Structures are given as structure tokens and as C-alpha cells.
Amino acid sequence: xxxxxxxxxxxxxxxxxxxxxxxxxxxxxxxxxxxxxxxxxxxxxxxxxxxxxxxxxxxxxxxxxxxxxxxxxxxxxxxxxxxxxxxxxxxxxxxxxxxxxxxxxxxxxxxxxxxxxxxxxxxxxxxxxxxxxxxxxxxxxxxxxxxxxxxxxxxxxxxxxxxxxxxxxxxxxxxxxxxxxxxxxxxxxxxxxxxxxxxxxxxxxxxxxxxxxxxxxxxxxxxxxxxxxxxxxxxxxxxxxxxxxxxxxxxxxxxxxxxxxxxxxxxxxxxxxxxxxxxxxxxxxxxxxxxxxxxxxxxxxxxxxxxxxxxxxxxxxxxxxxxxxxxxxxxxxxxxxxxxxxxxxxxxxxxxxxxxxxxxxxxxxxxxxxxxxxxxxxxxxxxxxxxxxxxxxxxxxxxxxxxxxxxxxxxxxxxxxxxxxxxxxxxxxxxxxxxxxxxxxxxxxxxxxxxxxxxxxxxxxxxxxxxxxxxxxxxxxxxxxxxxxxxxxxxxxxxxxxxxxxxxxxxx
Numbered sequence: 001x002x003x004x005x006x007x008x009x010x011x012x013x014x015x016x017x018x019x020x021x022x023x024x025x026x027x028x029x030x031x032x033x034x035x036x037x038x039x040x041x042x043x044x045x046x047x048x049x050x051x052x053x054x055x056x057x058x059x060x061x062x063x064x065x066x067x068x069x070x071x072x073x074x075x076x077x078x079x080x081x082x083x084x085x086x087x088x089x090x091x092x093x094x095x096x097x098x099x100x101x102x103x104x105x106x107x108x109x110x111x112x113x114x115x116x117x118x119x120x121x122x123x124x125x126x127x128x129x130x131x132x133x134x135x136x137x138x139x140x141x142x143x144x145x146x147x148x149x150x151x152x153x154x155x156x157x158x159x160x161x162x163x164x165x166x167x168x169x170x171x172x173x174x175x176x177x178x179x180x181x182x183x184x185x186x187x188x189x190x191x192x193x194x195x196x197x198x199x200x201x202x203x204x205x206x207x208x209x210x211x212x213x214x215x216x217x218x219x220x221x222x223x224x225x226x227x228x229x230x231x232x233x234x235x236x237x238x239x240x241x242x243x244x245x246x247x248x249x250x251x252x253x254x255x256x257x258x259x260x261x262x263x264x265x266x267x268x269x270x271x272x273x274x275x276x277x278x279x280x281x282x283x284x285x286x287x288x289x290x291x292x293x294x295x296x297x298x299x300x301x302x303x304x305x306x307x308x309x310x311x312x313x314x315x316x317x318x319x320x321x322x323x324x325x326x327x328x329x330x331x332x333x334x335x336x337x338x339x340x341x342x343x344x345x346x347x348x349x350x351x352x353x354x355x356x357x358x359x360x361x362x363x364x365x366x367x368x369x370x371x372x373x374x375x376x377x378x379x380x381x382x383x384x385x386x387x388x389x390x391x392x393x394x395x396x397x398x399x400x401x402x403x404x405x406x407x408x409x410x411x412x413x414x415x416x417x418x419x420x421x422x423x424x425x426x427x428x429x430x431x432x433x434x435x436x437x438x439x440x441x442x443x444x445x446x447x448x449x450x451x452x453x454x455x456x457x458x459x460x461x462x463x464x465x466x467x468x469x470x471x472x473x474x475x476x477x478x479x480x481x482x483x484x485x486x487x488x489x490x491x492x493x494x495x496x497x498x499x500x501x502x503x504x505x506x507x508x
Contacts, residue, residue, distance in 0.1 A: 067170070081180045088134040097118035098125060148194050160445040191230075193475065234283065241263075372464070374468070383472065
């Protein structure tokens with residue numbers, strides 16, 4: 001256990017320091033595993049013996065006409081959009097993934113992005129044939145959009161019993177231009193969103209199974225994978241947990257424990273990895289960089305009236321405020337603070353968190369007003385595909401040499417431009433249809449509707465609290481709005497069926 005202590009003042013000067021700490025961590029985990037093997041086996045049997053309320057129900061049909069419709073439309077449409085943009089699209093964050101430290105590799109600071117997607121980019125985007133690899137990556141992301149559509153179709157159909165509702169949910173996802181646009185980009189939004197959609201689907205499926213334990217465990221792991229792909233997903237597991245509780249499993253304590261085990265263990269393992277190899281027990285080093293964007297926009301002066309003369313924190317506040325109109329975002333303020341005050345990245349990160357809380361507590365009315373304004377912008381935010389392509393072309397001159405031959409992007413047909421611009425879940429009819437879903441369905445379908453709306457609300461809220469209201473931050477909520485719309489259609493179809501089945505006496 002001595003190897004798990006605080007890092008030395010120069011933790012990377014010797015190549016033996018970090019490997020020794022890693023071996024100490026591994027030895028400790030192996031010891032615990034061997035010492036508590038019987039208890040672990042007993043706990044696994046206890047956890048996996050989870051019965052859902054639908055334990056006697058059949059699994060239900062695997063594929064219906066709606067699933068084939070979603071698959072057929074999705075393959076044709078996404079195949080067309082895949083080639084219509086001229087190639088993979090990038091932003092600055094795209095190539096940053098190449099330079100994140102590798103797992104089990106000593107580095108002064110943790111990752112700026114969670115490790116899962118950066119690892120995927122390294123696999124596909126390194127080497128002399130990187131362009132072919134990036135094409136394969138964006139093709140895979142388009143396939144994930146199809147997968148989300150099929151998952152939503154199956155979840156709505158199996159939960160509500162309506163093929164029309166399932167087809168509606170699936171088609172809204174596969175035809176959504178916003179999802180297709182970011183599937184074309186080397187960005188983590190689509191992959192991370194696919195994980196949390198899968199997590200919610202697995203939780204709901206667990207309630208239909210006689211032995212729902214494995215489904216809950218895998219659902220929790222899917223939620224964890226979403227967090228390890230994109231940090232904004234780290235609080236979503238609460239939505240999944242509420243769904244587990246509302247589904248009324250016969251042994252709900254075990255169901256909750258199993259889902260939490262799957263959701264927490266991979267993330268905690270990553271935090272332990274960062275403590276060993278990077279000297280900081282945190283998932284990433286990017287929280288302060290996100291909070292920076294809520295310190296100045298629409299807020300009063302960033303200052304502490306009680307600060308003593310020469311207070312370094314007050315000087316840091318001044319440096320941030322002076323650069324509030326800068327075009328380089330947090331990087332300009334970070335460079336100024338670290339250059340003048342000599343702070344480390346960890347100190348700057350902690351200061352950003354402190355300043356964020358100060359602004360929220362000192363100016364609660366202004367902070368709440370800005371947050372609500374950002375949330376309102378996000379609810380109907382739409383992405384202009386031409387601006388995304390323009391940004392891709394603008395950053396090409398700054399691309400590192402490893403991606404030096406990336407082509408310019410252009411939309412080759414007007415149909416492609418309209419396809420990428422088609423974003424139905426940003427329109428009021430879809431938003432209102434999604435909002436009434438809990439009123440139109442009951443039972444487990446209502447739980448799914450509430451969980452879907454809670455998921456969309458989570459992504460809007462977390463973005464409004466810690467980021468600027470950029471349209472791409474709304475993207476993770478789109479599949480959940482589509483699920484809610486599909487459930488509303490299911491409820492309407494069920495009411496129409498009942499109305500047609502009325503007896504003559506009832507009609508009279």
C-alpha cells in the first residue's frame with residue numbers, strides 16, 4: 001500500500017516510480033480479490049437474482065416491420081450522407097485526441113478528454129493510411145446512429161406494444177440531420193450518446209426479464225462507457241438509477257446495487273489509474289476549462305471585494321476578466337495565469353472551480369438568469385451544416401502533420417445540405433409531442449417516457465450550468481426526445497384502437 005502514497009516532487013524523473021506504484025495498486029487489488037473471493041461470489045449470486053415485474057412475460061418479438069423500415073431507410077440515407085460531405089469532418093478537439101496520454105503511461109496531468117474516444121481516434125487515425133482509418137471511423141459512427149434508431153424502435157415497441165410508435169422513434173433518429181452531421185465528424189458526441197441510449201434500453205429490458213440482473217449490470221457498464229467517452233455523461237447514471245427505482249423490481253435493493261456497480265466500477269478504476277499515473281485522482285483535467293465559460297458571459301465583474309492587496313486569486317480573477325472578449329477561450333486565460341502566477345494546471349483547475357462557485361453564490365439572480373437563457377437557447381438549437389463545413393476548412397491549415405492530407409469539405413448536392421439541416425426534434429411539434437408522452441401511456445411505458453424526458457433535460461441542464469449553449473451540446477438529448485415522441489404516438493394509436501373497438505352501446 002505504500003506505493004499508493006502522494007507522488008514525489010518530481011514524479012516522472014525516474015522511470016521506476018510510476019511502474020512501482022502501478023504494481024502496488026495491482027497487487028492490492030489482487031489481494032483483495034483473493035481474500036474476498038467467497039464473499040464476492042456470494043454477492044454476485046445475490047445481485048444477479050433480480051426479478052422484474054414482468055418475470056412471466058415472454059421476451060417479445062425480436063424484429064417487426066418497423067425495425068426493417070428503420071434499418072432500410074437508415075442504411076440508404078446515411079450511406080448517401082456519408083459520401084455527400086466529401087470526407088471526414090474535424091474540429092480542433094478532433095486531433096487533440098491524438099496527443100492524449102496512453103493508458104498506463106506516466107504523464108504530468110490527467111486527460112483533457114475521457115480516454116475511450118481518444119483511444120478510438122488513435123486506433124483509426126494513426127499511421128500512413130490515417131485517412132482510410134478516419135473514413136472507417138465516421139462510417140462506424142453513422143452505423144451507431146442506425147443502432148440508436150433500432151434500439152429506440154425496439155424499446156418503444158416492446159414497452160408500449162405499438163409498432164407505429166417504435167417506427168416513429170427510430171425514424172426520427174436515423175433521419176435527424178444533427179446526428180448525421182456529427183457522425184460525419186471525428187468527435188465524441190455520437191459514440192457517447194449511443195452508450196447512454198443503450199444503457200436506458202437495457203434497464204427497461206431488464207424489467208421484462210425473469211432474470212434481469214445481467215441486463216442491469218450491463219446497462220450500468222454502458223452508462224460508465226458513456227462517461228469514459230464524454231465527461232458530460234458522468235451524471236446521467238442518476239437518470240438510469242431513477243428508472244430502476246420506478247420500474248419496481250421485486251428486489252429493488254439488489255437491482256439498484258447491481259446497476260450502480262456497473263456504472264461506478266469502470267469510472268472509479270479510471271480515477272484510480274489517474275491517481276497512480278498522473279498524480280491526480282480525477283477523471284479528467286478539463287472541468288475547470290468548462291467552468292471558465294460561465295465565469296464572465298452575462299455575469300457581473302469577477303472580483304472579490306474583500307480580497308487583500310496582492311492576493312494571487314484576485315490577480316487571477318483580473319486576468320480572466322481582462323480576457324473575457326478573447327477568441328481563444330480558456331487557453332488564453334490559462335496561459336496568462338500560469339505565466340504570471342506560476343500556477344500548475346491543477347492549481348488553475350482548482351481556482352476555476354472556486355471562481356465558478358463564487359459567481360454562483362455572490363450573484364445568484366444573474367447566474368440563474370444566464371443559466372435559464374442558455375437552457376432556452378439549447379431547447380431549440382439547430383446546427384447550420386455550412387458553418388460546420390466552413391469551420392473544418394478553416395482549421396485545416398492548423399492540422400498537425402500526421403493529418404496533413406485531409407481534404408476540403410463541401411456538400412456535393414442540395415439534398416445533402418437539406419438532409420444535414422433536417423433536425424425535427426428542435427421543432428415545436430416534436431417538442432410538444434415528446435412532452436405529453438407520460439400523459440398518453442401508462443405502466444412501464446410511462447417510466448420509459450419519464451426517463452427519456454429526464455435524460456433530455458439532464459443534457460440541457462448540465463450544458464447550461466457549465467458551458468456555452470452550442471448546438472452540438474444538445475445532440476445527446478435528441479434520441480431521448482425521439483423515444484418520447486414514439487411513446488406519444490403509441491399512446492395515440494392505443495386510444496384510437498380503443499375508440500374503434502367500442503361497442504354500439506358505448507358509442508351511443
